[in-house]
Amino acid sequence: MKNELPILLSKLNIQVNDKIYLKDPGSSELGQRIVSGSIELIDDIGFENFTFRKLGQSIKSPEASIYRYFESKHKILLYLTSWYWSWMEYKLAFAMANVPSAKERLMRSLSLLTSWPAIDGSISHINESKLHSIVIKESSKSYLTKDVDTENKDGVFMGYKQLVARVAEVIKEINPEFKYPHMLISTVIEGAHHQRYFAEHLPKLTDILKGEDSITEFYKDLVFKSIAKNGSTSTQLSK
Amino acid sequence: MKNELPILLSKLNIQVNDKIYLKDPGSSELGQRIVSGSIELIDDIGFENFTFRKLGQSIKSPEASIYRYFESKHKILLYLTSWYWSWMEYKLAFAMANVPSAKERLMRSLSLLTSWPAIDGSISHINESKLHSIVIKESSKSYLTKDVDTENKDGVFMGYKQLVARVAEVIKEINPEFKYPHMLISTVIEGAHHQRYFAEHLPKLTDILKGEDSITEFYKDLVFKSIAKNGSTSTQLSK
DNA sequence: TTGATAATGATAGTTTTACTATTACATTTG
DNA sequence: CAAATGTAATAGTAAAACTATCATTATCAA
Numbered sequence: 412m413k414n415e416l417p418i419l420l421s422k423l424n425i426q427v428n429d430k431i432y433l434k435d436p437g438s439s440e441l442g443q444r445i446v447s448g449s450i451e452l453i454d455d456i457g458f459e460n461f462t463f464r465k466l467g468q469s470i471k472s473p474e475a476s477i478y479r480y481f482e483s484k485h486k487i488l489l490y491l492t493s494w495y496w497s498w499m500e501y502k503l504a505f506a507m508a509n510v511p512s513a514k515e516r517l518m519r520s521l522s523l524l525t526s527w528p529a530i531d532g533s534i535s536h537i538n539e540s541k542l543h544s545i546v547i548k549e550s551s552k553s554y555l556t557k558d559v560d561t562e563n564k565d566g567v568f569m570g571y572k573q574l575v576a577r578v579a580e581v582i583k584e585i586n587p588e589f590k591y592p593h594m595l596i597s598t599v600i601e602g603a604h605h606q607r608y609f610a611e612h613l614p615k616l617t618d619i620l621k622g623e624d625s626i627t628e629f630y631k632d633l634v635f636k637s638i639a640k641n642g643s644t645s646t647q648l649s650k
Numbered sequence: 651m652k653n654e655l656p657i658l659l660s661k662l663n664i665q666v667n668d669k670i671y672l673k674d675p676g677s678s679e680l681g682q683r684i685v686s687g688s689i690e691l692i693d694d695i696g697f698e699n700f701t702f703r704k705l706g707q708s709i710k711s712p713e714a715s716i717y718r719y720f721e722s723k724h725k726i727l728l729y730l731t732s733w734y735w736s737w738m739e740y741k742l743a744f745a746m747a748n749v750p751s752a753k754e755r756l757m758r759s760l761s762l763l764t765s766w767p768a769i770d771g772s773i774s775h776i777n778e779s780k781l782h783s784i785v786i787k788e789s790s791k792s793y794l795t796k797d798v799d800t801e802n803k804d805g806v807f808m809g810y811k812q813l814v815a816r817v818a819e820v821i822k823e824i825n826p827e828f829k830y831p832h833m834l835i836s837t838v839i840e841g842a843h844h845q846r847y848f849a850e851h852l853p854k855l856t857d858i859l860k861g862e863d864s865i866t867e868f869y870k871d872l873v874f875k876s877i878a879k880n881g882s883t884s885t886q887l888s889k
Numbered sequence: 890t891t892g893a894t895a896a897t898g899a900t901a902g903t904t905t906t907a908c909t910a911t912t913a914c915a916t917t918t919g
Numbered sequence: 920c921a922a923a924t925g926t927a928a929t930a931g932t933a934a935a936a937c938t939a940t941c942a943t944t945a946t947c948a949a
Contacts, residue, residue, distance in 0.1 A: 475928085
């Protein structure tokens, strides 16, 4: 059955690094309203315009209560993206399970990482589709800050790194000599998000063809061509 | 001679869309101090911590005077990135001039787009190296906002789009059948910036090899392999 | 050289956001 | 039932993001 995965997964709850929150938002009803409310609100008005005051109004709880869960709006963004990466890791594990061919596992990984998420029965209090939009538009703001290094030491970006590592391993399995598996995968993940954004807002920066998922096709082709074992193309042309 | 380019170019001044500023900062001494001062300050403390008050203090002019040139700090970021793209377009034009081979022109373009900028005699009041750092860390924040569409209509992102278009043309020249030249080039530009950031702050997301510019090498290889005319690798494996 | 015009400086004020503190009330749980 | 814990309500501060006003200085044409 097609929706066996979400049913299974709805039982387990995604873990997020506890340095991100003051109090686990998964542990109370208010916490969950804060999370689902911020997904709605950020998706609606954008992260720069998102404030705790507005969130409080939209979930009908005082601003101060939100501060008991999250220290700042930046931490909420971290929480959401971190949750997203962990969730992707679960989906990836399922997509790759029992698939013997490494190429096929890579193919499935790339579908997962570059396509718009299939609307499955929706997990817990999180609107997956809106969360995906948020990740596309706002996730880079979670690490393009002055505090990256400290936050990175706290393990806040573990989920993302693990996801990249997992796919990089598959690449290494296909071609052990390939030198840049992590670079390739992070390029694909970030790239796919950017291209989706460009398609909507800055179409001159991309190429959208009707009737197909150009983005997924493009990145699949890109990955398989660049990890192929045949001799390099023409890199020796210029110094 | 190696530094003929900057000498020539120091005579001409880069044009930036006039919707970005209230008063052309290139037209006065204060304007130039605002621009060079913001490059220093943003590079130093990051865009989120950058304020007009701090800028005023650092250039020793009142906050209110800065508002006569730029409506908001976001507009300053737009100005800086826009200036950067125009400047890249000039450099690109020179790098490609009189080079008959399209492959060689592409190779040179990729060097320019993915490498750290060579320290040339420095143009006018702008610290090119610091500007490049800013573009890496902050440029995506210039378009990942709620106002993209309006600003895009005002032509604020023309420079970036033109740059992408110019390189895309070279790709079309090499392989007219290639379907995604813009997607490929914007992936490379954004990707190279991200990878440089990752190398410094989130090394697990990339692969850095000592003694070589892995990033440039990686993207050159990626581009040439993916535009190569040979049959597609294994895209037909899965739906 | 003068006198009008525009650019800048100095100062001050408003609104909004980000965040903190305090107290009271409600709910769970042992 | 009491203690602990969670939530609401209210009030406040500090800084940021602007706006306004007027004095001063430089610019330049008559």
